[in-house]
Amino acid sequence: MNSPSQHSTDSLALPTAPRVSSPTSRSETASAKPVSTLSVFDAVIIMVGIVIGIGIFRTPSIVAANVNSEWAFIMVWVAGGLVTLMGALCYAELSAAHPHAGGEYHFLSRAYGRPVAMLFGWARGTVIQTGAIAGVAFVLGDYVSQLFPLGRYGPALYAALAVMLFTGINVIGTAQSKTLQVVVTLIEIGALAAVILFGLFGSPAETAPATPTAPTETAALGVAMIFVLLTFGGWNEAAYLTGELKDAPRNIAKVLVAGTLILVILYVLANVALLSILGLDGLRSSDAVAADMMRRVAGGTGEIVVTLAIIVAAVSTLNATIFTGARVFYAMAQDLSVMRWMGVWNGRGKTPANGQLVQGAIALTLIAMGAVTRDGFKAMVDYTAPVFWGFLLLIGLAVFVLRWRHPGRELPYRVPLYPITPIVFCLTCLYMLYASTLHTGAAAWVGIAVLAAGTPLLLLRNKAVEPTVAADPSDDNAH
Numbered sequence: 001m002n003s004p005s006q007h008s009t010d011s012l013a014l015p016t017a018p019r020v021s022s023p024t025s026r027s028e029t030a031s032a033k034p035v036s037t038l039s040v041f042d043a044v045i046i047m048v049g050i051v052i053g054i055g056i057f058r059t060p061s062i063v064a065a066n067v068n069s070e071w072a073f074i075m076v077w078v079a080g081g082l083v084t085l086m087g088a089l090c091y092a093e094l095s096a097a098h099p100h101a102g103g104e105y106h107f108l109s110r111a112y113g114r115p116v117a118m119l120f121g122w123a124r125g126t127v128i129q130t131g132a133i134a135g136v137a138f139v140l141g142d143y144v145s146q147l148f149p150l151g152r153y154g155p156a157l158y159a160a161l162a163v164m165l166f167t168g169i170n171v172i173g174t175a176q177s178k179t180l181q182v183v184v185t186l187i188e189i190g191a192l193a194a195v196i197l198f199g200l201f202g203s204p205a206e207t208a209p210a211t212p213t214a215p216t217e218t219a220a221l222g223v224a225m226i227f228v229l230l231t232f233g234g235w236n237e238a239a240y241l242t243g244e245l246k247d248a249p250r251n252i253a254k255v256l257v258a259g260t261l262i263l264v265i266l267y268v269l270a271n272v273a274l275l276s277i278l279g280l281d282g283l284r285s286s287d288a289v290a291a292d293m294m295r296r297v298a299g300g301t302g303e304i305v306v307t308l309a310i311i312v313a314a315v316s317t318l319n320a321t322i323f324t325g326a327r328v329f330y331a332m333a334q335d336l337s338v339m340r341w342m343g344v345w346n347g348r349g350k351t352p353a354n355g356q357l358v359q360g361a362i363a364l365t366l367i368a369m370g371a372v373t374r375d376g377f378k379a380m381v382d383y384t385a386p387v388f389w390g391f392l393l394l395i396g397l398a399v400f401v402l403r404w405r406h407p408g409r410e411l412p413y414r415v416p417l418y419p420i421t422p423i424v425f426c427l428t429c430l431y432m433l434y435a436s437t438l439h440t441g442a443a444a445w446v447g448i449a450v451l452a453a454g455t456p457l458l459l460l461r462n463k464a465v466e467p468t469v470a471a472d473p474s475d476d477n478a479h
Contacts, residue, residue, distance in 0.1 A: 038244045038245045043241045043251075049319070050234040050235075051232060052189065052313060057310050058139070059228070060283055062227045063077075063227050074268065076221065076224050083232075084263070087235065088257060091256055092257065094107045095256070096412040097249070104391070107402075110405075111397075111405070118458060119455065127388075130359060130366055131380045133318065134159070134376070138155060139310075140159060143311050144311060156368070156376065166322050167322055170323055170356050188312050191306075195270060226435050235259065252413075291307060380443075386444050392429045393426060393430055396422055
């Protein structure tokens with residue numbers, strides 16, 4: 001699914017910027033750090049809220065166009081869920097053994113050294129996370145514009161306003177953002193459950209029109225899997241909650257496994273429901289599968305309801321992605337003195353406020369860029385995909401690297417069926433990296449170029465700090 005120019009952050013480094021981080025005293029701010037306030041329920045809600053978004057309302061038609069039977073359509077969603085579960089199990093081992101608010105940044109740092117982690121931090125801040133935020137914001141803007149049109153640039157205006165609004169909520173503090181996420185995600189799951197119930201137990205008001213089917217020889221199962229895994233995308237964001245999750249070494253595995261199983265069940269049921277009303281041909285010919293399904297089952301009112309549900313889904317995903325995104329700035333600032341002000345943790349709001357503001361500014365830059373393209377959402381997907389899958393491959397390999405680096409360490413959680421599970425996950429990531437460069441547009445190469453533009457940061461890293469990979473394994477619990 002779920003994903004700027006390299007000088008964007010430079011223009012934001014104003015002399016007054018550090019003052020934004022907290023109105024508290026200097027000593028309180030300096031000593032502030034992540035606090036374990038999130039329960040397992042909170043973290044599962046955030047994880048599910050990140051993943052269940054606009055993908056399930058957009059990708060089923062693309063998946064249907066690339067399979068040759070209804071059975072294959074359902075099985076590709078099940079297979080995508082299994083791959084996602086394998087990735088979640090790998091992340092569970094890494095997160096339980098190395099809990100930290102920096103999440104993937106911390107894993108990469110311990111496995112390969114600070115240079116690789118810093119390059120990931122740059123990629124996440126300028127390509128992966130900010131691209132995902134902009135992409136979700138574009139979908140939110142598209143659907144709000146259907147209800148309240150503002151002209152050609154209406155979707156981009158709504159997208160920009162949404163990023164500013166939810167960045168502001170997250171800057172105010174973790175508690176406020178968490179409460180919003182719980183409420184919105186529960187509404188979102190309820191809306192998706194309604195679609196499932198209407199699809200499984202309702203009957204269409206009209207017969208699905210006959211449409212040409214895709215010839216069997218053109219079916220591309222690999223392309224279908226790309227979009228299935230895109231729809232499942234975002235589960236890895238749970239790694240960034242370990243610095244704020246209560247008893248993280250014991251509970252992070254519960255969060256990842258429970259969240260993934262909930263997602264697999266909901267997605268498979270949703271696609272069975274869509275298939276039962278629209279059929280495979282109806283799915284292939286639809287650009288808005290959930291709206292078309294509800295129109296046939298419940299008429300125009302159903303179509304309006306599902307449009308509102310999609311808006312709620314986009315709000316949920318946007319808020320949760322903004323919530324976890326700036327945590328990487330907290331970790332990266334520990335290794336890069338020039339970025340230290342972006343890692344300041346707001347003791348009163350319990351959030352990396354400066355990092356949130358920088359993240360929001362970069363996302364707004366991307367929205368401005370996407371506004372001049374034909375499809376801002378597609379441009380953001382293309383922009384983020386190769387960089388995302390490349391680093392996810394490195395994180396999967398980190399399971400092997402860290403076991404080899406610390407052979408005697410007692411692991412709170414071990415990935416089942418090792419080494420088969422991480423091998424399958426890594427091979428999937430490798431294929432997705434290949435496919436994302438082969439099947440995406442020019443924006444993919446722009447994302448790779450922005451990644452390369454971050455390499456000079458490696459020359460500015462704080463050499464006074466010992467490389468993280470050399471640290472004693474026992475220091476991982478110090479957030």
